[in-house]
Amino acid sequence: MKEESLLAFRDVSFSYDGEEGQRIPVLKSVDLTIEKGSFVSVLGHNGSGKSTLAKLMNALLLPEKGTIIVSGFDTKNEEMLWEIRRHVGMVFQNPDNQIVGATVEDDVAFGLENMGVDPGEMRKRIDEALHSVGMEKYLMAQPHRLSGGQKQRVAIAGIMAMRPSLIILDEATAMLDPQGRQEVMDLARRLNREEGITIINITHFPEEAVFSDHVTVMNAGEVLLEGSPHDVFSQVERLQSVGLDVPFAVRVRHALAAKGIELPFVLHQEELVEHVCRLLLTK
Amino acid sequence: MQITFDKVSHIYGKGTPFERLALQEISLTIPSGSFVGIIGQTGSGKSTLIQHLNGLLSPSSGRIQLGDVEITSSKRMPHVRRRDIGLVFQYPEHQLFEETVAKDVSFGPLNFDLPVEMVESRTRESLEVVGLDYEAIKDRSPFQLSGGQMRRVAIAGVLAMQPKVLVLDEPTAGLDPAGRKAILEGIYRIHREQGLTTLLVTHSMEEAASYADYLLVMADGKVALQGPPREVFEQVDLLKQLSLDVPETVTLVSRMNQSLPDNEHLPHSLYREEELIDHLLKRLSVPKER
Numbered sequence: 001m002k003e004e005s006l007l008a009f010r011d012v013s014f015s016y017d018g019e020e021g022q023r024i025p026v027l028k029s030v031d032l033t034i035e036k037g038s039f040v041s042v043l044g045h046n047g048s049g050k051s052t053l054a055k056l057m058n059a060l061l062l063p064e065k066g067t068i069i070v071s072g073f074d075t076k077n078e079e080m081l082w083e084i085r086r087h088v089g090m091v092f093q094n095p096d097n098q099i100v101g102a103t104v105e106d107d108v109a110f111g112l113e114n115m116g117v118d119p120g121e122m123r124k125r126i127d128e129a130l131h132s133v134g135m136e137k138y139l140m141a142q143p144h145r146l147s148g149g150q151k152q153r154v155a156i157a158g159i160m161a162m163r164p165s166l167i168i169l170d171e172a173t174a175m176l177d178p179q180g181r182q183e184v185m186d187l188a189r190r191l192n193r194e195e196g197i198t199i200i201n202i203t204h205f206p207e208e209a210v211f212s213d214h215v216t217v218m219n220a221g222e223v224l225l226e227g228s229p230h231d232v233f234s235q236v237e238r239l240q241s242v243g244l245d246v247p248f249a250v251r252v253r254h255a256l257a258a259k260g261i262e263l264p265f266v267l268h269q270e271e272l273v274e275h276v277c278r279l280l281l282t283k
Numbered sequence: 284m285q286i287t288f289d290k291v292s293h294i295y296g297k298g299t300p301f302e303r304l305a306l307q308e309i310s311l312t313i314p315s316g317s318f319v320g321i322i323g324q325t326g327s328g329k330s331t332l333i334q335h336l337n338g339l340l341s342p343s344s345g346r347i348q349l350g351d352v353e354i355t356s357s358k359r360m361p362h363v364r365r366r367d368i369g370l371v372f373q374y375p376e377h378q379l380f381e382e383t384v385a386k387d388v389s390f391g392p393l394n395f396d397l398p399v400e401m402v403e404s405r406t407r408e409s410l411e412v413v414g415l416d417y418e419a420i421k422d423r424s425p426f427q428l429s430g431g432q433m434r435r436v437a438i439a440g441v442l443a444m445q446p447k448v449l450v451l452d453e454p455t456a457g458l459d460p461a462g463r464k465a466i467l468e469g470i471y472r473i474h475r476e477q478g479l480t481t482l483l484v485t486h487s488m489e490e491a492a493s494y495a496d497y498l499l500v501m502a503d504g505k506v507a508l509q510g511p512p513r514e515v516f517e518q519v520d521l522l523k524q525l526s527l528d529v530p531e532t533v534t535l536v537s538r539m540n541q542s543l544p545d546n547e548h549l550p551h552s553l554y555r556e557e558e559l560i561d562h563l564l565k566r567l568s569v570p571k572e573r
Contacts (some may be wrong), residue, residue: 146327260568269535280547
């Protein structure tokens with residue numbers, strides 16, 4: 001294994017028990033490498049296996065076949081389980097299902113208490129973690145009074161306090177309003193850039209993936225496409241054929257190209273505006 | 284069914300320390316047969332507003348007119364009229380409870396004492412309307428279905444009441460793009476075929492732009508803006524001030540207009556993606572002057 005790879009799947013398969021006791025495969029021989037410090041998006045529709053992928057990453061599930069290595073440890077190694085979970089924090093979809101504390105402070109302290117961190121150190125880490133998610137003013141707030149986006153930020157603070165190497169957002173924005181979604185995505189990008197935390201964002205919003213270093217597209221338990229956002233989103237038809245959407249700018253460019261108006265490839269709306277305006281003005 | 288709100292206010296926890304004015308003198312008229320998008324941030328009063336429509340909440344003051352029924356703080360909605368208003372809550376799949384899909388969908392109509400044969404045909408019809416195969420799904424447990432299927436079953440349960448007004452509170456939250464589209468297309472079809480009056484609460488301006496013919500923008504318990512989508516989307520600055528998302532089509536048009544000379548401007552009415560693309564194609568493929 002290369003030094004820089006933080007997480008690696010080697011030929012990983014997994015299946016669930018079906019309604020009549022039969023095995024239903026959800027992941028089929030998946031190979032995957034996540035580089036340290038990168039921002040990775042995993043796209044796929046419901047049932048594509050992307051959430052199973054997440055649960056395998058911090059040993060909530062173990063592979064049926066193949067190996068998963070996190071920070072040099074095999075997830076099947078039970079002795080390293082706590083170490084792996086400390087390294088890999090997970091934020092789930094429903095903000096109301098993952099807050100345990102009566103106050104924001106208690107909630108962030110929960111993981112640290114379980115680890116037996118001493119009180120002085122705990123204080124320091126809670127303050128740092130809340131500061132890094134911009135929720136320091138809400139130390140004594142009751143979590144149920146916060147907005148969805150704020151709750152998810154508190155959940156992320158709980159993870160940050162554990163000093164993780166990797167945070168997995170498992171559709172963490174799916175239940176949020178546009179503002180909450182923006183808050184969580186901005187935070188994830190900042191933690192990646194400024195604190196060097198590796199981020200894996202599992203989502204079905206293609207717009208969230210355009211800023212990643214790497215995009216992996218899952219379909220029917222397999223990796224359908226992977227590469228830079230440019231590589232992946234230039235395959236519009238392939239994505240649409242499996243029911244996935246592409247970012248707005250990509251979609252418009254593609255529709256124009258289909259009628260013979262060729263523009264350079266774009267990911268962002270600003271680029272599209274520039275190209276279309278230039279074309280309009282030079283006509 | 285025409286819906287009219289006349290200076291409707293709603294106060295939660297009146298007389299307690301938690302008293303909160305959730306709706307402030309709302310006045311509006313929704314003509315029968317319209318498809319209304321209700322937009323606003325979390326806490327803007329959207330859910331409070333729609334809960335007034337089927338008698339779950341009564342106005343603290345003001346008057347609501349639903350067809351020929353009048354509701355005020357002292358005049359409640361008659362029980363039999365409640366079935367005229369189908370309310371689909373957020374995450375309606377959490378309310379599934381029966382052993383089989385067919386039993387779950389028929390629960391409401393049976394509760395209103397409709398004859399059994401009629402209930403069965405309505406159940407079949409409603410499941411088919413939301414795109415589920417009645418024979419294949421009727422005897423399955425709703426809890427063994429996928430999230431998207433469960434939600435469709437829950438919506439079918441409301442449709443089986445054959446409401447005249449359909450109110451949906453974020454029916455697509457948490458679904459993937461294919462699931463979102465399937466549900467909305469289904470709703471839009473029923474809306475047209477059955478001549479319903481439909482109210483769609485959504486966070487997604489894209490959804491509102493694609494289906495609604497009228498928009499209500501809520502902020503701080505008041506209607507901040509209302510009108511046909513093209514008029515509402517012209518107020519880009521106000522919408523942004525309210526921290527609301529503007530459809531990408533609208534930001535594209537306003538950004539392009541900033542870089543284009545006045546005589547080349549794109550009309551603001553191009554808020555639907557297909558129309559915007561058609562317009563661009565026309566402009567880009569036909570030579571401007573000859």
